[in-house]
Amino acid sequence: MNELAHSQPHPVARYIKIWAVILILFGISISVAILSHNRPLVLFTAFGIAVVQAFLVAAYFMHLNVEKRYAWYILPSMVLALVMFYAGTMADVNRPSGQNWVATDTMRIIKEHEGQPAEHSGEHGEHGK
Amino acid sequence: MTAATHAPVATGRSATGIPTAKLAMWWLLASEIVIFGGLLVVYIMRRVMFDHWAAYAEHTNLIAGSFNTFALVTSSLFAVLAHQAAEAKDHKKAFPYLWVSILGGLVFLIIKSLEWSNEISHGFTITSNLFWSFYYTAAGLHGLHVIVGMVAMGIISMDVAKGKNLHRVEIAGIYWCFVEVVWIFLFPLLYIAK
Numbered sequence: 001m002n003e004l005a006h007s008q009p010h011p012v013a014r015y016i017k018i019w020a021v022i023l024i025l026f027g028i029s030i031s032v033a034i035l036s037h038n039r040p041l042v043l044f045t046a047f048g049i050a051v052v053q054a055f056l057v058a059a060y061f062m063h064l065n066v067e068k069r070y071a072w073y074i075l076p077s078m079v080l081a082l083v084m085f086y087a088g089t090m091a092d093v094n095r096p097s098g099q100n101w102v103a104t105d106t107m108r109i110i111k112e113h114e115g116q117p118a119e120h121s122g123e124h125g126e127h128g129k
Numbered sequence: 130m131t132a133a134t135h136a137p138v139a140t141g142r143s144a145t146g147i148p149t150a151k152l153a154m155w156w157l158l159a160s161e162i163v164i165f166g167g168l169l170v171v172y173i174m175r176r177v178m179f180d181h182w183a184a185y186a187e188h189t190n191l192i193a194g195s196f197n198t199f200a201l202v203t204s205s206l207f208a209v210l211a212h213q214a215a216e217a218k219d220h221k222k223a224f225p226y227l228w229v230s231i232l233g234g235l236v237f238l239i240i241k242s243l244e245w246s247n248e249i250s251h252g253f254t255i256t257s258n259l260f261w262s263f264y265y266t267a268a269g270l271h272g273l274h275v276i277v278g279m280v281a282m283g284i285i286s287m288d289v290a291k292g293k294n295l296h297r298v299e300i301a302g303i304y305w306c307f308v309e310v311v312w313i314f315l316f317p318l319l320y321i322a323k
Contacts, residue, residue: 012210019206023199030195033321046317054310061209061306063299068146074155078162086170094174106178109259113181 018060025049154300158307161274165311168270172263172318185260186323188253193244194320197237198312201275204233205309208282208302211289215298220289223298227286230305234279241272264319271311278305 029049033042059065064072092098096106145152176182211226245265255265282301288294 012213015206015209015213019202022202026195026198026202029317029321030191033191043317043322046321050313050317053313057205057306057310057313061205061309062303071147071152071155074159075162078159079166082163082166082170086174090174094178096178109179113179 015060018056022053022056025053148296150296150300151303154303158304161307161311165267165270165314168263168267169314169318172267175259175263176318176322179259182260183323185253185258185264186319188248188251189264189320189323190244190247191320193240194316197240198316200233200236200240201309201312204230204237205302205306207233208305212299212302215289215295218292218295220292220295223295224286224290227282227289227298227301231279231282231286234275234282234305237275238272241268267315268319271308271315274308274311278308 026049029046032045036042058075096103096110147155207226207230211223211230214220214222214226245268248261253261255262278301281304285294285297285301289298
């Protein structure tokens with residue numbers, strides 16, 4: 001191990017606690033998904049917990065908490081680049097049509113499923129089979 | 130060649146304050162964020178646009194997904210324990226920890242293959258529709274990363290068994306934990322958002 005590697009102690013007990021916390025959060029996420037019929041609550045809980053779990057893994061399991069501060073910035077900067085890219089294009093790509101264009105496949109899929117209960121949607125409809 | 134003279138020069142010096150190998154891993158993961166992030170963002174956008182995808186999502190197996198989450202989280206714990214042992218230069222502990230971690234990946238792949246077999250037998254294939262295309266692409270790309278991580282840890286473990294290149298355990302561990310982070314976001318998208 002080279003001299004640049006940090007030599008802070010990483011007690012096993014702390015890792016096991018973090019592992020347990022991640023699993024408890026996971027259990028909450030699953031429980032809400034099974035027990036609740038409130039879709040916004042289920043989604044908010046699931047994705048909120050996913051963010052916390054990802055933070056715990058990145059900070060403690062990947063040791064970003066003891067890493068040089070700029071290493072923290074490498075990863076979120078990629079997320080930011082992604083958000084900027086999609087924020088700039090989603091006004092168009094998230095619509096089936098615009099002033100001078102129509103996304104024909106998207107329109108067809110939407111029309112195929114318009115007014116249909118989701119359960120009766122064709123399994124092969126979207127590829128035009 | 131002894132362990133003492135084996136340390137690669139590239140990992141022993143750094144103007145950045147981070148060992149070169151580890152910094153390279155951070156940049157690799159940065160590119161992975163763009164790959165997986167792009168895939169997931171497009172999935173979310175389509176999911177918002179197509180309400181009927183909820184019906185397709187009903188067919189994904191929550192129990193299999195949950196068990197796989199447990200397998201990967203536990204596997205990551207052992208990757209970190211392997212790193213801790215390697216940092217303490219205890220290669221006799223690091224070696225089995227690495228293999229428990231690999232075993233976690235193997236369990237994940239077995240469950241995933243059973244899950245896919247069941248879905249395919251019910252007619253849900255990658256060509257069925259856009260939802261299943263995304264499902265198999267995202268989960269398949271992730272599975273490919275699991276395989277790569279397992280192979281990398283297996284190769285590294287051969288050196289670890291001899292007490293050589295122990296710093297590589299941390300690099301592999303970082304990659305493995307990232308694979309877990311990707312799954313942490315894939316799981317609610319594919320198994321909970323119904």
